[in-house]
Amino acid sequence: MNILYIDTTKKLIDLCQQLQACDWLALDTEFMREKTYYPKLCLLQVGTPEITACIDPLSIDDLDPILKLIYDPGMVKVMHACGQDMECFYHLRGDLPTQVFDTQVAAPLLGYPEQAGYARLVEDILGVRLKKSHTRADWSHRPLSAAQLEYAADDVVYLCRLYTHLHDQLSQRGRLDWLQSDFVSLSDSSRYENPPTLAWRRIKAAQKLRGKQLAILQALAAWRETTAQKDNIPRGWLIKDDVLGDIARQQPTNMEELSRIRGLNEGTLKRRADKILKVISDSRNNTPEALPAYTRALKPSVEQEALVELLSAVVHLRAAEQTLNPAQLASRKELQRLVMGDNELDIMQGWRRKLIGEELQSVLTGERQLHIQDGSLKVLERDVSLS
Numbered sequence: 486m487n488i489l490y491i492d493t494t495k496k497l498i499d500l501c502q503q504l505q506a507c508d509w510l511a512l513d514t515e516f517m518r519e520k521t522y523y524p525k526l527c528l529l530q531v532g533t534p535e536i537t538a539c540i541d542p543l544s545i546d547d548l549d550p551i552l553k554l555i556y557d558p559g560m561v562k563v564m565h566a567c568g569q570d571m572e573c574f575y576h577l578r579g580d581l582p583t584q585v586f587d588t589q590v591a592a593p594l595l596g597y598p599e600q601a602g603y604a605r606l607v608e609d610i611l612g613v614r615l616k617k618s619h620t621r622a623d624w625s626h627r628p629l630s631a632a633q634l635e636y637a638a639d640d641v642v643y644l645c646r647l648y649t650h651l652h653d654q655l656s657q658r659g660r661l662d663w664l665q666s667d668f669v670s671l672s673d674s675s676r677y678e679n680p681p682t683l684a685w686r687r688i689k690a691a692q693k694l695r696g697k698q699l700a701i702l703q704a705l706a707a708w709r710e711t712t713a714q715k716d717n718i719p720r721g722w723l724i725k726d727d728v729l730g731d732i733a734r735q736q737p738t739n740m741e742e743l744s745r746i747r748g749l750n751e752g753t754l755k756r757r758a759d760k761i762l763k764v765i766s767d768s769r770n771n772t773p774e775a776l777p778a779y780t781r782a783l784k785p786s787v788e789q790e791a792l793v794e795l796l797s798a799v800v801h802l803r804a805a806e807q808t809l810n811p812a813q814l815a816s817r818k819e820l821q822r823l824v825m826g827d828n829e830l831d832i833m834q835g836w837r838r839k840l841i842g843e844e845l846q847s848v849l850t851g852e853r854q855l856h857i858q859d860g861s862l863k864v865l866e867r868d869v870s871l872s
Contacts, residue, residue: 486537486635486638486642487537488537488538488539488634488636488638489536489537489538489539490538490539490541490543490719491540491541492541492544492545493542493544493545494545494546494547494550497540497545497548497550497551498536498550499555500531500536500540500551501551501553503532503536504531504536504554505554507533507560508561508563509533509560509563509586509648510532510533510554510555510560510561510563511529511530511531511532511533511563511564511641511642511644511645512529512530512531512532512555512562512563512564512570512639512641512649513529513564513565513570513637513644513690514526514528514529514530514569514570514573515527515528515530515622515623515624515637516528516569516573517623517625518719519719520718520719521717521718521719522713522714522717522718522719522720523576523717523718524569524572524573524576524709525618526573526577527542527543527624527625528540528541528542528624528629528637529542529548530637530638530640530641531551532638532641532642532644532645533645534645534649537638537641537642538812539634539637539638541629543625543627544627545854548577552574552577552578553576555582556578556580556582556583556856558583559584559586559759560584561584561585561586561587562582562584562585562587563585563586563645564585564586564644565585565586565587565588565589565603565606565640565644565646565647566587566589566600566602566603567585567587567589567671568676571585571671571672571676571677572624575674575677576677579674580674580763581671581673581674581677582672583669585666585668585670585672586648586652586664586668587667587668587671588603588606588644588647588648588651589601589603589606589650590664590667590668591655591664592606592610592651592673593809593813594655594658594660594663594664594836595654595655595658596652596808596809596810596811597609597610598813599812599813603615603640603643603644604617606647607647610647610650610651611643611646611647611650613643615639615643616636616639618632618636619632619633619636619637622636629812629819630841631832633804637849643853647850656670658808660836662835663835663836663839663840664835666834666835666836667835667836670835677737678761679710680709680713681706681708681710681711681714682707684706684707684709684710684720685702685703685706685774686777687706687726688706688726688729688730689726689727689730690702690727690730690733690734691703691730691776692714692776693730694730694733694734695773696773697736697769697770698733698734698736699732699733699773699776700768700769700770700771700772700773701732701736701764701765701768701769702729702730702733703768703773703774704764704767704768704771705724705729705732705733705761705764705765705768705770706729708760708761708764709724709729712757722750722753723750723753723757724749724750724753724761725748725750727748728746728747728748728749731746731747731748732746732749732761732765736765736769737762737765738759738762738765738766739762740762743758743761743762744758746859748827769871773863780867785821785824785825789821789824789825790821792824792849793817793820793821793824795848795855796820796823796824796845796848796849797811797817797820798855798862799841799844799848799855799864800814800815800820800841800845801843802862802864803840803841803844807840814832814837814840814841815831815832815837815841815845819831819832820845823845823846823849824849830842832845833846844864848864851867852866852867853866853867854866854867855863
């Protein structure tokens with residue numbers, strides 16, 4: 486394998502000139518974030534069927550030539566499980582590439598498992614078992630070894646082959662359009678924004694707090710998020726989630742009371758105790774933001790379970806028609822939630838909504854009914870003459 490190692494501006498410009506005529510580009514990133522709030526991009530891999538390159542952002546001051554291609558709306562960007570890669574691009578440019586094709590999102594439409602990892606798909610589709618020897622490598626360390634570069638390059642070499650296979654198969658089956666809304670949503674910047682005012686919603690303790698305690702937790706979480714972003718350090722280095730919850734419950738008013746809280750980082754206590762106490766004092770009389778409507782784990786009634794069985798029959802019917810695994814359309818848990826009135830589900834989003842979600846809703850509302858015709862199950866419009 487001929488891997489281009491791009492570590493100078495001239496090499497990068499030369500590479501980008503070769504890539505300009507491409508219709509699509511495979512992308513992957515290697516980054517570190519154990520010691521930072523934001524991901525630190527350490528390597529950017531790009532690939533086409535003819536070119537494989539590893540770009541070293543730690544050696545090149547200006548990545549603009551390659552970023553212009555990545556942000557070109559006329560070029561398809563191929564990634565696998567692109568969330569972390571897109572987060573890197575978001576923090577580089579403040580916005581996101583468009584025209585993204587995610588192989589993890591696309592594969593289930595051809596019967597492959599949901600959320601399948603890259604190595605799993607490469608083995609299932611291409612029959613190649615990838616090495617895992619550098620999964621935990623320190624990508625910020627230089628120089629990178631030849632083995633590391635080969636490992637990193639594999640992430641785009643086989644991604645190119647995955648893309649051509651999936652694209653061709655989906656096109657033959659008329660399913661490329663099904664993915665359009667899913668792919669568009671991958672470029673939604675709100676996925677990667679972390680507004681401090683909403684940071685408390687990620688903390689489990691919030692569900693058990695009310696009144697002053699919740700108001701204090703919300704203020705502390707916002708302060709922690711703002712501080713972590715400003716100092717570019719992991720939020721857990723300041724105060725861990727469970728400790729935030731304990732502080733909100735106990736509402737300490739002085740240094741002695743604060744220091745008694747178990748698990749509070751000693752460095753944070755020394756440097757930031759005054760600020761923490763001020764946040765507590767200032768927020769004590771705030772009106773807390775209302776808790777989100779969390780889905781309660783209610784047990785379906787006998788009648789609701791019967792409806793779940795009915796919907797499950799429809800799911801199996803449509804899955805068989807499309808040669809898909811029924812579980813890739815809707816799980817039993819999702820059907821239970823749908824029957825119990827929850828519409829914030831995967832089956833009500835993207836291609837699943839059109840393929841099965843809307844039909845399931847029409848069955849629940851009685852607009853469609855199940856019939857047996859010639860020994861086969863049919864889902865038909867309700868015969869209003871029989872009403």
